[in-house]
Amino acid sequence: MNNRGSQVPDPERSTELLWGTRARRGLDLDTIVRTAVGIADAEGLGAVSMRRVAQQLGFTSMSLYRHVPGKAELVDLMRDAVMPPPAPDEDAADWRTGVETWARASLALYREHPWLLESGGSRTVPGPNTIAGFERALALVAATGLPPAQIVAVVTLVGGFVESAARQVVEVTAAERDTGVTHEEFWGSRGSLFEHLDRYPTLSRIYAEGGYDEPLDPFEFGLQRVLDGIATLIRDESRDDSRSCVVCGTPVETTGKGRPKAYCSRACQQRAYRDRTTG
Numbered sequence: 581m582n583n584r585g586s587q588v589p590d591p592e593r594s595t596e597l598l599w600g601t602r603a604r605r606g607l608d609l610d611t612i613v614r615t616a617v618g619i620a621d622a623e624g625l626g627a628v629s630m631r632r633v634a635q636q637l638g639f640t641s642m643s644l645y646r647h648v649p650g651k652a653e654l655v656d657l658m659r660d661a662v663m664p665p666p667a668p669d670e671d672a673a674d675w676r677t678g679v680e681t682w683a684r685a686s687l688a689l690y691r692e693h694p695w696l697l698e699s700g701g702s703r704t705v706p707g708p709n710t711i712a713g714f715e716r717a718l719a720l721v722a723a724t725g726l727p728p729a730q731i732v733a734v735v736t737l738v739g740g741f742v743e744s745a746a747r748q749v750v751e752v753t754a755a756e757r758d759t760g761v762t763h764e765e766f767w768g769s770r771g772s773l774f775e776h777l778d779r780y781p782t783l784s785r786i787y788a789e790g791g792y793d794e795p796l797d798p799f800e801f802g803l804q805r806v807l808d809g810i811a812t813l814i815r816d817e818s819r820d821d822s823r824s825c826v827v828c829g830t831p832v833e834t835t836g837k838g839r840p841k842a843y844c845s846r847a848c849q850q851r852a853y854r855d856r857t858t859g
Contacts, residue, residue, distance in 0.1 A: 589652035591705050597653055598660055599709035607639055609647045613657045620658065625695035630654070655699050660707030664695050674850070675814075676807055678720040682713075683803055685744050690746035694754070697747055724814045734810055741806050745799045 636643045843849040
């Protein structure tokens with residue numbers, strides 16, 4: 581769900597601002613964006629407004645509007661500004677190590693800039709830094725030899741898991757900051773609740789057997805299980821590379837690109853079509 585409020589950015593204007601050439605003297609766009617990011621980091625996205633940014637810079641709101649149309653486009657710029665582009669010489673020993681590194685870096689980014697979780701949406705226009713990170717993730721998964729659609733799906737899956745995990749981390753951190761009570765302290769003092777839980781046998785047994793004594797890191801546990809699933813997919817696809825024609829059984833040549841072929845020749849493909857239509 582997009583929580584950016586009722587303001588909807590002009591996608592064409594956002595693209596122009598994200599990918600265009602920026603001025604470097606006086607009040608420039610980069611200064612405006614950095615100031616807005618600082619406000620969001622300290623106080624949340626809701627504290628960011630054109631007037632607030634202008635006041636902090638010592639200018640009028642109208643001065644900002646000469647550089648960016650409004651808050652919606654400013655948020656697009658803020659998102660891209662905090663996305664660190666991958667180092668040119670960045671390399672991974674294997675796809676799994678690379679994806680792990682990318683996922684952990686993404687979680688760290690959300691922790692540093694929690695407002696990112698409030699600012700996205702299915703129609704958010706990406707900038708060059710965002711695309712560079714996406715390109716890196718695609719390249720890591722593409723090295724596995726998976727078909728193109730599955731490469732995109734894998735990157736989307738891992739990215740979605742990281743975002744979900746980040747929401748939990750950010751929520752716990754915010755609650756601890758706002759209340760001064762740690763997560764462990766809060767649940768450790770819920771004795772009145774625990775008195776009612778002995779009616780649930782499975783929960784009681786797991787608790788008695790130490791299931792909650794040393795909890796696993798939910799992010800690391802979940803990330804490894806997601807990667808395990810992807811690894812299984814890669815192995816299955818690799819085994820499927822050795823295919824036979826579904827009509828005559830002749831081995832089918834594989835190219836490693838796109839969907840694997842089901843037929844060894846055009847003749848077998850036509851025969852299969854005739855069998856389906858006449859059968």
